[in-house]
Amino acid sequence: MEIKLRDPKFLMKLSKLGxxxxxxxxxxxxxxxxxxxxxxxxxxxxxxxxxxxRAIYSFTKEKKTYSLICFAxxxxxxxxxxxxxxxxxxxxxxxxxGIPTKEDVDRLSNNVPKQEVGRxxxxxxxxxxxxxxxxxxxxxVENLSKGQQPDKEFISKVGYLYRTTAVYGSxxxxxxxxxxxxxxxxxxxxxxxxxxxxxxxxxxxxxQVNHIAKSISPKNAVELDNNIxxxxxxxxxxxLGMAPFIVNHPTLLNNWITARETVLKKIRxxxxxxxxxxxxxxxxxxxxxxxxxxxxxxxxxxxxxIKNLIFDLKKFIKFMKDEFKFENSYQFNNIxxxxxxxxxxECIEYIVSMMMEPYDKIVDPLVSKMSSNEEKYFNIPVExxxxxLRNIIEKNYSEILKIDFSxxxxxxxxxxxxxxxxxxxxxxxxxxxxxNLEQPLAIARDIKKLYDIVFxxxxxxxxxxxxxxxxxxRHVVRxxxxxxxxxxxxxxxxxxxxxxxxxxxxxxxxxxxxxIKFDPRSDKWLRICMFQGAPLPSELSNFDNYWMYN
Amino acid sequence: MRSxxxxxxxxxxxxxxxxxxxxxxxxxxxxxxxxxxxGLPGLKNLNxxxxxxxxxxxxxxxxxxxxxxxxxxxxxxxxxxNFYDQSPVILKFNEIEINKIAFPLIFLSFLSRASxxxxxxxxxxxxxxxxxxxFNESIYSNYLSGDILEKSDKINIKFLDNKNNFSEDDWLExxxxxxxxxxxxxxxxxxxxxGAGLTDND
Numbered sequence: 228m229e230i231k232l233r234d235p236k237f238l239m240k241l242s243k244l245g246x247x248x249x250x251x252x253x254x255x256x257x258x259x260x261x262x263x264x265x266x267x268x269x270x271x272x273x274x275x276x277x278x279x280x281r282a283i284y285s286f287t288k289e290k291k292t293y294s295l296i297c298f299a300x301x302x303x304x305x306x307x308x309x310x311x312x313x314x315x316x317x318x319x320x321x322x323x324x325g326i327p328t329k330e331d332v333d334r335l336s337n338n339v340p341k342q343e344v345g346r347x348x349x350x351x352x353x354x355x356x357x358x359x360x361x362x363x364x365x366x367x368v369e370n371l372s373k374g375q376q377p378d379k380e381f382i383s384k385v386g387y388l389y390r391t392t393a394v395y396g397s398x399x400x401x402x403x404x405x406x407x408x409x410x411x412x413x414x415x416x417x418x419x420x421x422x423x424x425x426x427x428x429x430x431x432x433x434x435q436v437n438h439i440a441k442s443i444s445p446k447n448a449v450e451l452d453n454n455i456x457x458x459x460x461x462x463x464x465x466x467l468g469m470a471p472f473i474v475n476h477p478t479l480l481n482n483w484i485t486a487r488e489t490v491l492k493k494i495r496x497x498x499x500x501x502x503x504x505x506x507x508x509x510x511x512x513x514x515x516x517x518x519x520x521x522x523x524x525x526x527x528x529x530x531x532x533i534k535n536l537i538f539d540l541k542k543f544i545k546f547m548k549d550e551f552k553f554e555n556s557y558q559f560n561n562i563x564x565x566x567x568x569x570x571x572x573e574c575i576e577y578i579v580s581m582m583m584e585p586y587d588k589i590v591d592p593l594v595s596k597m598s599s600n601e602e603k604y605f606n607i608p609v610e611x612x613x614x615x616l617r618n619i620i621e622k623n624y625s626e627i628l629k630i631d632f633s634x635x636x637x638x639x640x641x642x643x644x645x646x647x648x649x650x651x652x653x654x655x656x657x658x659x660x661x662x663n664l665e666q667p668l669a670i671a672r673d674i675k676k677l678y679d680i681v682f683x684x685x686x687x688x689x690x691x692x693x694x695x696x697x698x699x700x701r702h703v704v705r706x707x708x709x710x711x712x713x714x715x716x717x718x719x720x721x722x723x724x725x726x727x728x729x730x731x732x733x734x735x736x737x738x739x740x741x742x743i744k745f746d747p748r749s750d751k752w753l754r755i756c757m758f759q760g761a762p763l764p765s766e767l768s769n770f771d772n773y774w775m776y777n
Numbered sequence: 778m779r780s781x782x783x784x785x786x787x788x789x790x791x792x793x794x795x796x797x798x799x800x801x802x803x804x805x806x807x808x809x810x811x812x813x814x815x816g817l818p819g820l821k822n823l824n825x826x827x828x829x830x831x832x833x834x835x836x837x838x839x840x841x842x843x844x845x846x847x848x849x850x851x852x853x854x855x856x857x858x859n860f861y862d863q864s865p866v867i868l869k870f871n872e873i874e875i876n877k878i879a880f881p882l883i884f885l886s887f888l889s890r891a892s893x894x895x896x897x898x899x900x901x902x903x904x905x906x907x908x909x910x911x912f913n914e915s916i917y918s919n920y921l922s923g924d925i926l927e928k929s930d931k932i933n934i935k936f937l938d939n940k941n942n943f944s945e946d947d948w949l950e951x952x953x954x955x956x957x958x959x960x961x962x963x964x965x966x967x968x969x970x971x972g973a974g975l976t977d978n979d
Contacts, residue, residue, distance in 0.1 A: 349780070397782055399782070402780060404780045605807060606890065609861075609864070610865040691864075691866065695840070695862070698798050700798075701798055701800020702799045
């Protein structure tokens with residue numbers, strides 16, 4: 228039986244994309260798998276009694292080394308801010324390509340703590356900073372120094388000792404350009420170096436609390452238990468800066484979604500699912516309930532989503548117990564079809580993620596296809612015709628063409644770059660100044676404009692000639708031809724309408740990162756947790772593939 | 778050192794700020810990155826061009842013919858963009874002459890990309906400076922100065938036929954040498970190769 232890939236017009240709606248969850252394809256999980264046979268080491272640990280100073284951690288294999296350089300700084304409580312406008316952080320980090328010399332570390336000590344106003348070089352790959360979760364950090368240090376382990380419930384509620392507020396890569400602030408490293412096999416998956424940075428930062432946070440506790444009480448202090456360490460991840464505060472990414476990188480978005488959809492299709496096409504594979508799926512699902520029920524948020528929006536997810540999952544479990552017939556063929560297709568008919572998007576996509584768990588053989592080959600050579604798609608095929616352009620628009624953008632942009636509600640927002648921090652922001656077109664400097668993220672509106680013009684042109688006319696008079700729409704002409712080759716490249720929704728929930732765009736990206744515990748603080752930013760439950764670096768050579776659900 | 782990614786993003790935004798559309802700005806960002814990677818002073822030239830962009834009336838070239846002359850000076854961005862967009866059509870001209878173009882180095886980046894999409898090398902001569910665009914893989918030139926080129930009064934462009942840079946004799950000599958790595962096959966080996974023993978007319 229051949230199952231079709233899910234229709235982009237149905238799948239690429241923001242509410243659907245905002246219901247995605249982590250899966251085996253997620254970048255933090257594929258990173259751990261790729262680096263499991265690399266040698267981990269703590270190369271330098273020069274912190275004072277209060278935990279301030281430098282540390283270096285590395286992964287090495289054969290002649291390749293990646294080193295995380297950490298700078299832990301003393302800051303006042305009133306200087307600590309998760310907002311991107313902050314200028315000081317508890318710690319700052321960079322991932323160095325190779326083994327840094329003392330000169331490199333000294334140079335970086337003058338730049339990394341300054342973050343956006345510092346300068347990096349082609350030797351550095353990623354840059355980040357993080358702030359302590361002060362309450363939990365102090366609680367852990369205090370308990371360890373008294374010779375006791377911290378309160379597990381408190382640990383579970385917060386989930387991390389530090390949270391990052393940005394992780395930069397790909398040439399920002401002088402960091403290495405992507406082209407310098409793109410051919411390395413070990414980093415063929417997207418964001419792999421960003422994942423490495425966050426993962427090693429997590430270890431630094433454990434070492435730092437152990438070190439401070441021992442400095443306070445050399446005789447009584449104990450080290451944080453590994454079982455507790457494992458339950459801690461790294462938090463992250465994420466705002467609108469992340470949202471335009473998925474619009475600005477259409478071929479990358481396409482490759483992420485295509486990988487996910489291809490896995491789902493192949494799983495649904497399995498005629499005889501083994502009992503063992505079905506058990507893995509079911510056990511992961513049952514165990515994951517613990518994660519969802521321990522998911523704390525003050526957001527009413529998210530509380531409602533979690534409540535519905537738990538309700539739907541219970542309904543699904545009842546279905547599996549009472550109605551599901553294992554002896555029928557195409558078991559996972561039957562499960563999917565039932566979910567489509569009976570559950571909400573949040574739970575459907577949750578189940579889709581869980582279905583991947585037994586199938587390394589299907590998932591693994593697709594991980595390396597999730598990057599994109601974006602240059603390949605940049606050139607507009609100027610020799611194609613207006614008829615081609617119109618046909619593609621009608622085929623790929625039919626949902627978008629239904630939006631009436633003459634209505635104020637459909638034009639409500641505009642995206643701009645903040646002068647203060649050079650970060651994307653969203654404004655109200657009818658209240659705020661600056662819509663004349665709007666970023667090219669209103670794809671639906673501009674596609675509609677393009678269609679209206681194209682409709683009046685001669686079929687046989689060439690695109691090159693059309694552009695002579697219509698270069699104001701060049702950015703969307705490019706996108707239309709990209710969408711021809713990349714069916715999942717476009718969000719099939721209005722990104723400037725009054726009903727826009729930017730948080731859906733953030734969640735889509737974060738689910739591919741492998742984040743859990745989505746905790747929206749508004750419709751424009753949220754906190755998440757990464758690597759919670761993940762093996763420690765010393766355990767990487769032999770870890771449980773299903774650690775996410777332990 | 779500024780990364781190429783920073784250069785591309787900043788140029789894209791700066792070009793938009795000068796009043797070009799986002800689509801054109803994306804092209805200019807990509808092209809200046811390209812020039813800088815090839816070691817040509819793209820950013821410096823564009824910066825100078827933008828300084829005078831609003832006080833001078835630069836012209837758009839529109840449809841390109843074999844000979845094109847501006848009354849004042851052509852805008853290198855629009856001229857380059859139109860050359861690139863029309864490149865599959867204007868291939869029919871053996872040679873193209875463009876008279877009076879401002880900041881021609883910016884124009885060159887579009888030719889490099891055009892060379893890739895039409896699959897032909899492009900040769901350009903202005904004054905005593907020569908440039909050979911190799912399918913956007915490289916630019917070969919006798920111009921090594923990092924100076925700003927404010928204008929050119931005459932540019933000649935040729936689309937080069939796809940042909941090798943060596944004679945048939947050179948090829949045969951090389952081929953003769955290469956076959957010295959071959960090994961004579963035994964009769965037994967021949968009888969076991971693909972297709973052996975079967976009729977090819979089945």
